[in-house]
Amino acid sequence: xxxxxxxxxxxxxxxxxxxxxxxxxxxxxxxxxxxxxxxxxxxxxxxxxxxxxxxxxxxxxxxxxxxxxxxxxxxxxxxxxxxxxxxxxxxxxxxxxxxxxxxxxxxxxxxxxxxxxxxxxxxxxxxxxxxxxxxxxxxxxxxxxxxxxxxxxxxxxxxxxxxxxxxxxxxxxxxxxxxxxxxxxxxxxxxxxxxxxxxxxxxxxxxxxxxxxxxxxxxxxxxxxxxxxxxxxxxxxxxxxxxxxxxxxxxxxxxxxxxxxxxxxxxxxxxxxxxxxxxxxxxxxxxxxxxxxxxxxxxxxxxxxxxxxxxxxxxxxxxxxxxxxxxxxxxxxxxx
Amino acid sequence: xxxxxxxxxxxxxxxxxxxxxxxxxxxxxxxxxxxxxxxxxxxxxxxxxxxxxxxxxxxxxxxxxxxxxxxxxxxxxxxxxxxxxxxxxxxxxxxxxxxxxxxxxxxxxxxxxxxxxxxxxxxxxxxxxxxxxxxxxxxxxxxxxxxxxxxxxxxxxxxxxxxxxxxxxxxxxxxxxxxxxxxxxxxxxxxxxxxxxxxxxxxxxxxxxxxxxxxxxxxxxxxxxxxxxxxxxxxxxxxxxxxxxxxxxxxxxxxxxxxxxxxxxxxxxxxxxxxxxxxxxxxxxxxxxxxxxxxxxxxxxxx
Numbered sequence: 001x002x003x004x005x006x007x008x009x010x011x012x013x014x015x016x017x018x019x020x021x022x023x024x025x026x027x028x029x030x031x032x033x034x035x036x037x038x039x040x041x042x043x044x045x046x047x048x049x050x051x052x053x054x055x056x057x058x059x060x061x062x063x064x065x066x067x068x069x070x071x072x073x074x075x076x077x078x079x080x081x082x083x084x085x086x087x088x089x090x091x092x093x094x095x096x097x098x099x100x101x102x103x104x105x106x107x108x109x110x111x112x113x114x115x116x117x118x119x120x121x122x123x124x125x126x127x128x129x130x131x132x133x134x135x136x137x138x139x140x141x142x143x144x145x146x147x148x149x150x151x152x153x154x155x156x157x158x159x160x161x162x163x164x165x166x167x168x169x170x171x172x173x174x175x176x177x178x179x180x181x182x183x184x185x186x187x188x189x190x191x192x193x194x195x196x197x198x199x200x201x202x203x204x205x206x207x208x209x210x211x212x213x214x215x216x217x218x219x220x221x222x223x224x225x226x227x228x229x230x231x232x233x234x235x236x237x238x239x240x241x242x243x244x245x246x247x248x249x250x251x252x253x254x255x256x257x258x259x260x261x262x263x264x265x266x267x268x269x270x271x272x273x274x275x276x277x278x279x280x281x282x283x284x285x286x287x288x289x290x291x292x293x294x295x296x297x298x299x300x301x302x303x304x305x306x307x308x309x310x311x312x313x314x315x316x317x318x319x320x321x322x323x324x325x326x327x328x329x330x331x332x333x334x335x336x
Numbered sequence: 337x338x339x340x341x342x343x344x345x346x347x348x349x350x351x352x353x354x355x356x357x358x359x360x361x362x363x364x365x366x367x368x369x370x371x372x373x374x375x376x377x378x379x380x381x382x383x384x385x386x387x388x389x390x391x392x393x394x395x396x397x398x399x400x401x402x403x404x405x406x407x408x409x410x411x412x413x414x415x416x417x418x419x420x421x422x423x424x425x426x427x428x429x430x431x432x433x434x435x436x437x438x439x440x441x442x443x444x445x446x447x448x449x450x451x452x453x454x455x456x457x458x459x460x461x462x463x464x465x466x467x468x469x470x471x472x473x474x475x476x477x478x479x480x481x482x483x484x485x486x487x488x489x490x491x492x493x494x495x496x497x498x499x500x501x502x503x504x505x506x507x508x509x510x511x512x513x514x515x516x517x518x519x520x521x522x523x524x525x526x527x528x529x530x531x532x533x534x535x536x537x538x539x540x541x542x543x544x545x546x547x548x549x550x551x552x553x554x555x556x557x558x559x560x561x562x563x564x565x566x567x568x569x570x571x572x573x574x575x576x577x578x579x580x581x582x583x584x585x586x587x588x589x590x591x592x593x594x595x596x597x598x599x600x601x602x603x604x605x606x607x608x609x610x611x612x613x614x615x616x617x618x619x620x621x622x623x624x625x626x627x628x629x630x631x632x633x634x635x636x637x638x639x
Contacts, residue, residue, distance in 0.1 A: 052534050073540035085531035089553045098549070099539035143535075150539060 002063030002076070002153035002186055003028045004049060009058035011044055011210075018044045020210040021058070026188065031180050033189045033197040035233070036207035042190045045207065046156050049188060051075050063153055075154075078147035082159040084139045086131040086146075092118075093127040096145045103150075117145045121175075137168040144179070157189040161196060173199060194236050198222075206230050228256055228332040237261045237289065239326070240300040247273065254327035254335055261289070261303040263324035266310075272317025276300070278310055292316055373615070379608035386602040399609030409610070411585060412593040413617070415502065419577075419589065420570040423509045424563060430510065431517025431562070432555075438518065439525045449522075456515035464579040467508045471495060501586050505577055509570070517562050524558020525551070560629045567625060571618045590614045 004026040011019040018041045026032050034042040047053040049060060051072035059068045067075050086095050097114040105113075118124040121141045131139055140160055147155060157176070161169045177200055180187055191197055197204050198218045206213040206221065206229070213233075214226040225231035231239050239258045244251030250273065251257055269275060276294035290302040302318065310316055329335045380399055384392035403409050438449055455463065470477050471494040479491035494504050528551065536546045574591040581587040583596060594614055598607025 050538055052538065072534075072538045075538075077538060079535065079538045081531045081535065083529060083531050085529065085535040087532065087536075087550060087554075090549075098536070099541055101549075102540075102542055102545055146535070146539070 003030075004154055004186060004188065005061050006045075006049070007059045007061075009045075009048060009060060010056050011041075011048060011053065012056045018210050019048065022210075022212055024205065024212065024215070026186060029184045029186055031187045031189065031200055031202045032205060033191060033201035033203075034205050034207055035191060035194065035197045036213075037233070038192065040207040041210040042192075042207050043158055044210075046079075046158055046188060046190045049154070050077055050079050050156055052079075076152055077154045077156055078150055078152035079156040079158060080140070080143045080147050080160045082162050084131070084136075084143045084163075086139055086142055088131050090130075091127065092123065092129055092131070092134070092142050095131065095142055096127075096149050099146070099150050113149055114145075117148050120148075121145050135168075136164050137172060140164065140172060141175075144176075148179075148183075153186065155185050155187040157187065157191075159190055159192070161191070161193070169193075169196075176200060194234065198234075204234075206233060208233075224334070225326065226334055228258070228328040228334075231258050231326055231328070231334070235260055237301040237303065240264070242274070242294065242298055242300075244327070246295060250325070252327060255330045256328040256332075258326040258328065259300075259320050259324055261301040263320045264300070264302045264318050265320065266290075266302070266304065266308050267317045267319035269315070269317045271319050273319055274300075275315055275317040278308075278312055278314050278316050280312065281308070283307070290316070292318060294318070376608045376611050376615075379604050380612045382605045382608075384604040384608075386598065386604050386607075389604050392605065395605070399605050400613070402606065403610055403613060408585070408588070409590075409593055409613075412588045412590045415587060416571060416573070416589045416591075419502065419506060419509070419573060419587075420567055423506045423513075423570055424566045426506070426510045427514050427517045427566060428559065428563060430514045431521050432559070434514065434518045435521035435525055436551075438522055452518055453515045455512050456519075458512075460512060460575045461579060463512050464508065464576050467504075467511075468495060468580055471504065495580050498584075498586050501581050501584055505580055505587050508580070509573070509576055512576075513566060513569075517566065520562035520565075521555065521558055524555045527558075528554050557629070560625070564622070564625045564629065568618060568622055571621055572614065590617065 004024075006022050006024040009019060009022045009024075010017065022045065034045060036042045044053060048055055049062075051067065051070065055068060059066060061067055062075055062077070087098065090098065093111075093114050096117055097110045100110045100113065114127070115124060118127055121144060123138060123141045123145065126134060126138060126142075131142065134142065140163075143160070160176075161172050164172060173196055176189075180200075189196070189200060201218055203215055203217055204221055205215050208229050214221060214230045216224075216226075218234075221230060221234045225234060228241070232241070239260050241256055241258045244254045244257050247257055274294045276292040279291045279293050279299060281291075282289040288304045288307055290304055290308060291299050292302055293299050300318070308316070327335045379389075379392075381394055381396060382392040383395050383398075434452065438445060438452070442448065458466075469475070471479075473479060473491040473493040473496065476491065476494075478494070479488070482488045483491065492500070495501055532550060532554075533546065536550055541549075572591050573589050574595070577584075577587040577589050578592055578595075583592065583600075588596075590610070591614060594607055594610035596607075597603050597610050601607075
């Protein structure tokens with residue numbers, strides 16, 4: 001177990017800056033999730049921590065030891081990849097135990113360790129098979145087992161569930177959360193999936209264009225986004241935005257205003273903050289999503305518990321509680 | 337509803353169309369491959385001669401037994417097998433080494449990859465003639481260099497010294513066909529996902545073990561196919577030996593032996609029998625190597 005800290009870490013490929021002066025401190029035993037749009041540098045940042053990619057400048061330390069120039073193999077980390085990266089020509093047992101073969105352990109000890117890990121991950125009945133004979137979820141369990149067997153100080157996950165279907169994803173999410181609880185190892189997890197970020201993380205790091213936009217607990221990011229980017233990125237469906245000028249004095253001078261879809265109610269015209277045309281209704285069973293055009297080319301999403309009983313094309317009034325309104329300045333930062 | 341047996345008119349039309357599309361290839365194969373082969377088999381049981389192949393008698397297995405008793409045939413078999421094993425082993429090892437180098441993110445990798453193909457793209461006759469001149473005992477650049485460096489006193493007659501000539505043939509073959517091995521092995525290397533190497537790297541697996549236990553096993557299908565192609569090619573090798581050393585006993589391959597029976601000695605029957613032997617020897621090698629490949633496929637390969 002170990003803390004991880006990044007100090008002014010930058011990475012450039014030629015003239016292209018991928019990571020720009022990132023400072024980050026991850027506590028011992030913490031579960032930190034990197035999220036951000038594609039190309040924001042989240043996977044690169046993980047590879048920098050792993051040592052698979054050298055930094056252009058800055059320092060990385062793990063367990064208070066400077067690791068900036070230490071090769072990946074000596075950093076005491078393990079990594080689980082999106083593609084599983086299993087060795088196709090080895091049995092599951094050998095896949096898990098492979099890294100131990102050169103560690104000086106005897107065959108019986110390796111076998112015992114592999115069996116323990118496999119039992120913990122519920123793959124002990126698969127040890128004699130080959131990766132191609134396993135389902136995606138089973139393969140990812142093997143990849144996790146391979147990472148576990150060396151008892152790394154830090155666990156790195158690079159979009160581990162992105163290749164799985166929805167059901168398996170939910171199952172593996174629970175599994176990873178359980179592992180973190182049982183082992184208490186520091187984990188760094190990269191994903192573009194908000195649900196994974198919100199459910200797994202102690203703290204979420206939101207990245208955009210190689211910079212950290214905000215670090216905080218899932219609740220902090222949801223309730224107090226530091227800027228418009230985070231406000232738009234966290235939450236699904238995403239926050240509705242409108243230029244401050246459109247709401248007049250309610251804007252209190254803010255350039256942009258935002259309201260989450262779940263904070264909006266349908267209200268009679270006289271109580272409405274804004275009103276617009278109902279363009280489309282989506283029935284998701286447990287909720288309904290209404291798309292309302294509040295001005296030309298500005299369509300808001302409204303999340304409703306029950307069917308609104310309005311026809312498509314009808315005028316609807318939208319209202320929300322005062323504290324549900326987010327205000328952003330010209331630079332995109334949140335203002336009170 | 338159970339599927340109807342294939343008797344519908346649509347089905348018949350499709351089958352007919354399939355035969356139409358296959359016909360040109362089948363006819364061409366029958367004319368240029370099957371017919372000559374069948375003729376060769378046929379003549380191998382006769383005592384026909386080249387000056388008038390229309391007059392002949394059937395003599396049964398006599399041609400085959402005569403060849404089996406000919407010391408020169410066994411010499412040719414020995415040469416061919418030695419040439420095949422040594423050249424294919426050298427080409428595989430060199431090809432693997434160069435492919436591993438070229439697979440690294442070197443600057444100018446694209447240009448290097450193109451350059452490495454040059455020896456393979458030159459016709460064998462041209463390569464053989466170039467090397468013959470470079471190895472010439474009086475005017476060759478190789479001897480010139482060796483004398484200049486003080487390594488030898490007089491030029492070495494590379495292609496005329498009996499103990500050297502097979503080595504020279506193997507050397508030139510390695511020079512010509514290593515690029516082919518590089519190309520196939522490089523293609524195999526590029527099918528190994530980068531993340532598999534990274535996973536092993538992060539797990540602290542030493543580089544020799546990463547090569548031995550990951551890269552090499554995952555390359556086995558690619559190397560297997562490359563070795564099969566090269567081995568079959570080497571078994572029927574004719575041009576290089578014939579250009580460099582003609583009928584020299586030391587470099588005579590089974591193809592040269594067959595050609596001599598047929599053309600030099602005008603023995604159509606004997607030559608055909610020798611060609612039939614060549615055919616079966618190569619078929620045997622092909623079956624053996626393919627068998628070995630299949631064995632791989634069922635136990636280890638595949639993702």
